Amino acid sequence: MPDTAPSSLSRRRFLGVVSVAGLGTAVLTSCGSSDSGGKDSQGRTVVEWWHIQTTEPSKHLWPQQAKAYEKAHPKVKIKLVPLENDAFKSKMTALVGTGKLPDLYNTWGGGVLKQQVDAGLTEDITDQVKDWIGELVPASRKAYEFDGRTYAVPVDIGAVGFWYNKALFKQAEIAVPPTTWAEFLDAVKKLKAAGITPIALAGKEKWPGMYYWAYLAIRIAGVDGMQKAADAKDFSGDDFVKAGEHLKELVDLQPFQKGFLGAAYPGPTGEAATMGNAKAAMELMGQWAPNTQKSEGKGIGSDLGFFPFPAVDGGKGKSTDVFGGGGGYALRKGGPQEALDFLKWFVGPESDSRLVREGGMIPVNTKARDALTDPNLKAVSDLLNAATAFQLYLDQAFPPAVGQEVNDSVAALIAGSKSPQEVARSITQVAKSQ
Structure with a gap:
């Protein structure tokens, strides 16, 4: 969940393509309900807001901010609809077929948002935000801009990297975090030799495994x-096969926790809890990891550290090239002005400072930078500031079908049912079909 999405990927319209069969009636009626964008019994304009903040502290911070806004703007009612990440993606995909999305909805930008734009479902907010969007960090905005127009407002920006347990590293006699892939594999071997599970992974959800291949x-x-592979719709080249081969090197070391293929990301036995309860030494995850570890497990406090994804010897990419992204909110086509007014307030200096201080987020508003004090989040922020290139999450940068195939194929490689060559071929086949 970068700010440079491929621009010449397939931009086919998909309004009405996705079947909504099997989607619960409650879900369909909650979106675009009679009071959404209209008035409630008290005469307030209702803004329906779908978000994915389901773990602490954001789980309570988001409603608190909505209440604070309502108090200052008594003619507006913010109707929150919180959804877990995968449930959100599934329901949003189905709702596309109905032709109407929530007033405000979470987006990671890239190819998924572009298809919603092309389908005529998302409002062009360029002119409405031009007087204040400049306050936001430039890198945070790019994933939501197409052909010079703006379609969403960022609320978060970050990068994926390795979160590690310093105490477990010390126990395994690993003096410093690895900086190359060879050193990383060596660290995995040392952890295993010390009786420590090297890596926590949510194999059930697929997207965490995609991070490694990406x-x-x-x-x-x-x-x-x-970018060139995306433009050509061809991921069959040697570089992408080698990516799978290096990942298979890791998988062959059996570095993940017991039962990882059935493990979710949240939950008492999930990836975040495994890491947060010191049952594994590392996880490859975004900037939200520390808070989720504490929410789902106990958290490991000052033992938690962060290091960038290692370099690969002979690779064309730099160790300072960053993979990640952020979260933002888009306005449905024809959505109420009150929704955008709320969003302006939500990313304003005062609100963003609170999100940074209490929500463990990296500031998107340049006037909220002083609120960032957490050393690990500062490390992520430093990584972003020094980035030589930035790549958006592949399951968001690419059209939905391609992104899903990346997730599925990489999950199959990790499970041992696909070879590196088959992964590259499968992704290419789906890309060419779009």
């Missing part, structure tokens, strides 16, 4: 190579 591909092919 970063390896970026390190080997470079961000430019990823």
Whole structure:
């Protein structure tokens, strides 16, 4: 969940293509309900807001901010609809077929948002935000801009990297975090030799495993190579096969926790809890990881550290090329002005400072930078500030079908049912079909 999405990928319209069969009636009626964008019994304009903040502290911070806004703007009612990440994606995909999305909805930008734009479902907010969007960090805005027009407002920006347990590293006699892939594999071997599970992974959800293949591909092919493959709809080249081969090297070491293929990201037995309860030494995850570890597990406090994804010897990519992204909110086509007014307030200096201080977020408003004090989040922020290139999450940068195939194929490689060559071929086949 970068700010440079491929621009010449397939932009087919998909309004009405997705079947809504099997989607619960409650879900369909909650979106675009009679009071959404209209008035409630008290005469307030209702803004329906779909978000994915389901873990602490954001789980309570988001409603608190909505209440604070309502108090200052008594003619507006913010109707929150919180959804877990995968449930949100599934329901949003189905709702596209109905032709109407929530007033405000979470987006990671890239190809998924572009298809919603092309389908005529998302409002062009360029003119409405021009007087204040300049306050936001430039890198945070790019994933939501197409052909010089703006379609969403960022609320978060970050990068994926390795979160690690310093105490477990010390126990395994690993003096410093690895900086190359060879050193990383050596660290995994040392952790296993010390009786420590090297890596926590949510194999059930697929997207956490995609991070490994994506970063390896970026390190080997470079961000430019990823862009060229996306433009050509061809990921069958040697660089992408090598990415799979390096990932298979890791998988063959059996580095993940017991039962990882059935593990979710949240939950008492999920990836975040495994890491947060010191049951594994590392996880490859975004900037939200520390808070989720504490929410789902106990958290490991000062033992938690962060290091960038290692370089790959001979690769075209730089160790300072970053993979990640952020979250933003888009306005449905024809959505109420009150929704955008709320969003302006939500990313304003005062609100954003609170999100940074209490929500563990990296500031998107330049006037909220002083609120960032957490050393690990500062490390992520430093990584972003020093980035030589930035690649958006592949399951968001690419059209939905391609992104899903990346997730599925990489999950199959990790499970041992697909070879590196088959992964590259499968992604290419789906890309060419779009």
